[in-house]
Amino acid sequence: MTSKEYIISKIERFIKNFPHARVRYEHDADIDTHFVEILPNDLYYLNEDYMDWEEHMFDDFIEMFPGESIGFITDDAIVGLENVDYEFYGKLFDVVYTTSNDIVSVNEELLEIRSSTTSDSTVVNDCFSEMDKSVHVEDIFGYSYIKFNDKSLLAA
Amino acid sequence: MGKSDELLTRTINESFRNNLKIKGSHNILLDRVAQHIKTNNRGDFRVLNSSINQLKKLRQTADYDDKDFFDKQSEKSIKLSTSIRKVLKKYIPQ
Numbered sequence: 001m002t003s004k005e006y007i008i009s010k011i012e013r014f015i016k017n018f019p020h021a022r023v024r025y026e027h028d029a030d031i032d033t034h035f036v037e038i039l040p041n042d043l044y045y046l047n048e049d050y051m052d053w054e055e056h057m058f059d060d061f062i063e064m065f066p067g068e069s070i071g072f073i074t075d076d077a078i079v080g081l082e083n084v085d086y087e088f089y090g091k092l093f094d095v096v097y098t099t100s101n102d103i104v105s106v107n108e109e110l111l112e113i114r115s116s117t118t119s120d121s122t123v124v125n126d127c128f129s130e131m132d133k134s135v136h137v138e139d140i141f142g143y144s145y146i147k148f149n150d151k152s153l154l155a156a
Numbered sequence: 157m158g159k160s161d162e163l164l165t166r167t168i169n170e171s172f173r174n175n176l177k178i179k180g181s182h183n184i185l186l187d188r189v190a191q192h193i194k195t196n197n198r199g200d201f202r203v204l205n206s207s208i209n210q211l212k213k214l215r216q217t218a219d220y221d222d223k224d225f226f227d228k229q230s231e232k233s234i235k236l237s238t239s240i241r242k243v244l245k246k247y248i249p250q
Contacts, residue, residue: 071209
């Protein structure tokens with residue numbers, strides 16, 4: 001079993017135990033390092049069970065594949081993933097962005113506004129007019145938790 | 157650190173024997189340091205592990221890739237290095 005196969009098998013099992021998660025995996029061959037990005041980031045930062053899993057995963061991996069490294073990140077990583085190899089969605093994964101990044105990329109189909117700190121509906125409409133198959137939403141609302149299901153915000 | 161040079165050399169040599177392709181001793185060293193820190197403080201380990209791997213990516217771009225390396229990337233590198241140093245300093249006797 002290669003290191004990549006090993007990680008994939010672990011993630012497949014992980015996503016069943018953590019159905020609210022999304023995991024993206026990237027192997028950077030130049031630096032012999034595997035990146036595992038975990039969402040949502042409260043799972044990454046606050047969930048003890050997740051942290052136990054990460055710890056064991058790290059120990060097992062470096063014992064089995066010395067010379068290679070594995071790094072765990074979430075969506076506020078300073079250097080994010082560039083060439084994602086695999087993406088896994090838990091059954092209950094819900095898109096909630098809690099990133100501190102200035103720009104987030106989201107799938108249009110998964111986007112909804114729940115609330116906003118701005119009452120300027122034109123801002124929202126401008127935002128929606130930018131939408132194609134995917135959209136880049138800048139941090140125009142002054143905070144990073146964006147849910148788009150308040151229909152009144154869409155009224156011109 | 158409680159890990160002697162001899163032990164480290166042995167670990168590196170073992171990994172060379174176990175891998176057809178010779179992998180980097182830097183990674184082995186970094187992983188062992190991270191593992192040692194983990195036994196003391198999981199939070200420190202997580203900061204170190206996450207930051208160091210991100211920094212490796214930037215270092216690859218800066219030193220080896222045929223790409224521009226802009227001031228924003230330099231700032232990111234400094235930010236990551238600062239968090240790494242903060243953790244390492246706790247475990248290196250002054």
